[in-house]
Amino acid sequence: MTTQTQSPETAPQQTERRRRGSSGKFQGGSPAVYAAAFVVVVATLGPVVYGALGGFRSNFQLADSPAGLPSPWIFDNYIGVLQNPDFWTFNLNSIAVAVITTAIVVVFGVMAAYPLARYQFKGREALFMVFVAGLLFPATVAVIPLFILITQNLGLGNTWWGVALPQAAFALPITVVILRPFLMALPKELEEAAQLDGTSRIGFFWRILLPLSGPGMVTVGVLAFVGSWNAYLLPLLLLRGDMRTLPLGVADFSTEYSVDTAGVFAFTTLAMIPALVFFLAMQKRIVNGLQGAVKG
Template sequence: MTTTTTVASAPRHNRPARRISGRPAKRPLPWGSPAVYFVALVVIALTVAPVAYIVLGGFRDNSQLTVNPAGLPSPWRIGNYSHVLHTSTFWREFLNSVIAGGVTTLLVIGLGLSASYVIARYRFRGRGLMFGLFAAGLMFPITVAVTPLFILLTKMHMIDSLVGVILPQVAFGLPTTIIILVPFLQAIPMEIEEAAAVDGCGRLGFFFRMVLPLSLPGVLTTGILTFIASWNSYLLPLFVLSKTQNFTLPLGVQQFHSQYASDTASVLAFTSLSMIPALLFFTAFERRIVGGLQGAVKG
C-alpha cells in the first residue's frame, strides 16, 4: 500500500512578486494624501476659471453678462466671434504677431545654438565668464530696460517697426536659450566628435549632422518658450509701436477694448481669439517642453 504525501502550498499573499523578464513586477503607487489632490484641484480651478470665463463670455451677449455674469451662455451666440473674424484689423494684428514671434524664434534658436555650441564644446579663456554673463541676463527682465531701449531704438530709427520689437526680444530670449542648450551640448560624448573627425567630418559638418539632431529636444523647448513669450509680449510693443497698422494682438486687445468699451461680449471674444493660438501651441508641444527641460537638468 502506498501513501501519497501532499505538500501544502504557500498562501497566495506570501508568494514573492512574479518576475517578468528578470525584473520585479511593478507595484501600484499609493494614492497619497487627499490634501495634495485638494490643493492641486484648487490651483487648477484658479488657473482654468479665468480662461473659461473669457471663452464662454464670447458666446454670450451683454444682457446675459449683466444679469448672470457667472452663468453659462443661454442661448449660445456666435455672432461676437464671427464679427471679430470678419474684421481686417484682427487678421492684420494676427499676422504681425506671427511675424514677430516667428522671426524672434528663428533668430534666438540660431544665435543661441551657435553660442551654446562654442561655450559647451570649446575651451578658451573667458569661457566661464561668458556663460556667467548670459546667466546673469536672467536676472534682468525686459521691463527694467524698457526706457533705455526706447531711447536707443529712437536713435536707431526703429520706432514704429516690428524690427524694434524683434531685436530686443531676441536679446532677452538668448539667456534662457543658452542656459537650456549648453547642458544638451555638453552631454554629447567627445568620442562621437573624434570619430567624426577621423571620418573626415569638419566642425561645421559635425555641428549640422550630429549636434542639431542630438540637441533637437532642447531646440524645440527653447523655440516654443520664445514664441509664446513673443506672442504674449505687451510692454515692449506698447513703448515701441504707435501706428495701428503695426500693432500686435496684445495691443489690438487694448485698442479693441477702447473702441468697443460698451460691448463687453465682443471684447471677450476678441480676447479669446487672441490667446487661443498660444494656448493651442503650448498644449500641442507640452510634452516637448517638459522633455527638453528634463534633458537640460540631466545634462
C-alpha cells in the same frame, strides 16, 4: 548641471515609467484627492471658460444674470471679431514678430552654445558668465533706452524687426543656459570619431551636432516663441496702428469697447486660441525647457 545629462527626449519617459511602476500604497486616489483636484480644476479653468461662454451671450444677458449660461446662444460677438480686419492684422504681426524672434534666438543661440559647450579655451567660463549675467537684465530695466535706441538711432520704430531684435537679445541668455548642458551631454566619442574621419570642428557642428540637438533647439525655440507671443511692454512702446501685436490689440480693444463686455470676452477668447493650441501641441517641450532651465 549634472542631472541634465540624459537627452531630454528620453529622460522624462524613463522617470515616468519608473515612478508609475512603484508599489501601490502611496498611489491612487481617494475621494478626498479627487475632490481637491476638482477644486483646483474649477479655480484654474473657471475664468477662462466663463470668458469663452461670455462671448456667446449678449451684453443684456451678461448684465441681467452675470453668473448665468448663454440663453439663447449668440454667435454675433465671435463673428464680429472674425470679420474685424484688425484682428487678423494683429495676428499677422504677432506671428511675424514671434517667427523672426524665434529664428534669431535659435540660430544665434545654438552657435554661441557650441563653443561654450565643446571647446576648451581660456575664458570660456567667463564668456558663459556674460550670458548668465544677462538673466539679471530684464527688458524692463532697459526699456526706456531701448525705446530711444530703436526709434531714434536705428530708425526701427513701429517695425517687426524693431521688436524682434531686442526680444531675441533678451531671450539669448536663457537659450544659451539651456542649450549648453544639452550640447555638453552629447557623447565625446562622436566628436572623436568625426575627427578620426577627418571632419573639422565646423563640419562636426553642421553635420552631426545640429541634427542631434534638434530637440534642444525646438525647446528653446518654443520658449522664445511663447515669450514673444505674450510680450506686452516692448510692443507697447514701439508699435502702433497697423503694426500692433495681439496683446496690444486685446488691451486696446478692451479699453475702447469697455461697454461691450460680450465683445471683449469674444475678442479675448479668440486671441487666446493660438497660444492654447500652440501650448497643447508643444506642451512637452515647454515643460522640459522650463524644467531644464531650473536643473541646468
